[in-house]
Amino acid sequence: MSTGVETKEFQTEIRQLLDIVIHSLYTEREIFLRELISNAADAMEKLRYTQLTGPEVKDKDLTLEIHIDTDDTTHTLTITDTGIGMTKEELVENIGTIAHSGSKEFIKHLSAKGDQKDLNLIGQFGVGFYSAFMVADKVTLYTRSYQMESQSFVWESDGVGSYTITEGEDLSRGTKMVLHLKEDAYDFAKEETVQRVIKQYSSFVPYPIIVNGQKVNTVDALWIKNKNEITDEEYNEFYKFIANAHDEPLFRLHFSSDAPININTLLFVPKENLEQFGFGRTEPGVNLYCKKVLIQEKSPIVLPEWLRFLRGVMDSEELPLNISRETMQDSALITKLNKVVTSRFLKFLDGQATSEPEKYKEFWEKFNFFIKEGAANDFTHRKELVKLLQFESSNTLPGESVSLANYIGRMKEDQTAIYYVNGPTREGIESGPYLEVFRDKGYEVIYTYAAIDDYIFGAIGEYEGKKLISADQSDLDLGNEQKDRSELALPEEEIKDLTEWIKEVLGSKVTEVRESKRLVDSPAVVLSPYGTNSMQRMMQLMNKDSNDVGPSVLEINASHQMIKRLDKARKNEDTFAKIAAEQIFENAQIAAGLIIDPRGMVKRLNEILERALG
């Protein structure tokens, strides 16, 4: 039997801490198990290190493993490790006092607030050993240090004001903690509960965790291992485990670095983008670890939001296990991790675009929206992201694409800018009026099918010193010599009268009607007085009920038969001229991708048909 019971008071801060721990309803209190397992793993890590470097240790052949035993009848949970153990002095020092001044301050702040229910904070702060009192109303700890002449001690407390230390019976090296569970925590004396919690938080702890005789953590922490020692099958199995996936990943990136920050990362790009299939917004899927212990599952802050499709893990020794979500948000360390890993991943993608073009194409087809979202919003990585963008163009085949760098590489000698045009489809763009002048000059034009493309181009303005210019820009200036007016074109005087007349007919729908210098085959084109039509298209998309596209600039082709006939009809005071002018204008709006109220048009088209059929 043990003798010499010594009762000791907890340090003030610990009393405050325990008071909060005991009297609060903490929703994620199961993390106590993570804290205790990680203490046990730390103790064994220290033992291993001592064994390698220091003096002889007690029970040197004892296997390093963590045993957890549940007892549903006595409602106890016992956690045993074969780690470094504690001497009596260490017990007093480590478990009765808090040395760290930051922690002291934090606890003071918490108890000053008086809000004992504000426990999310404390849970995230990580209360280590004391978290045991979230679930237990009595904790008994048996421990024996690794030092050869050490004795065994029993520490016990109800977590209220004091604890006792008693000399214990002869134990083998390590620590055994018995948690006498509170009634509302009896669940933790059930094997299934304990197994579930361990799988969630401690799957990759580097020592075996054995629950009631059965090993629970069977998955290796691959990300810590050397790449050469891992097979493709192992990587794929690991991916399936952490991503809850059934197929294999499209890409994987495994890297470790020590500078500028210690980091081990294993990232996967899944085979499919579920957002594409209308599954709603993808949740982030990268878990944050510190030395293989889970800090935050599916962390929303460790990578930018536009990388939410990635699955995997990031592990940094530099992270404190107890980092709270609040501190994490503005932790310089997290910002650094985020930046380093994001840049590394973008560099990886850039490399894949050249080394594995087919696979990259598949990636681009499925995940391009995320890259674009990043290019639109993430100023920190915009440059790297824009480099990855791919577009169809007037020089590519359907389904093939070109990057901005490739585009520049094959620009015409006299060409000074990068040109792009927006439209819903390739056919739509190619049958429209905007390409005509570029075809004529032999300039390649990028096709942007999504409004976000135009937004990105508008936001970056230029790439590698070349301006990005929308082909429907109203003041488009292709720089070099204007083409002579065709001999077949209406004389300038007449065109002047005609444009004035059209302006009168269309009224406030146009700000200006003028002769075009860009048209070859089309009779007319609308341009935006704001620069490009994409702004108007976007406003229409956002405001679906509105058919009001705002006023446009209308340019007409003075050589086109239709325009010449329109002029003739106008001069003959044919009432049909007005109808024709309105239809020409609306046809041009449709070609610009603007949505027109179809009701008025149907009536007009019927009139036109009637007339055409005689």
Ligand SMILES: Nc1ncnc2c1ncn2[C@@H]1O[C@H](COP(=O)(O)OP(=O)(O)OP(=O)(O)O)[C@@H](O)[C@H]1O
């Ligand atoms: N199983 C154990 N074996 C040996 N020493 C332990 C064990 N559990 C706790 N200790 C000692 O008690 C100290 C306090 O533990 P506690 O969990 O409160 O804080 P920590 O482990 O230092 O930090 P944290 O858990 O917040 O990361 C530890 O630093 C360690 O020295």
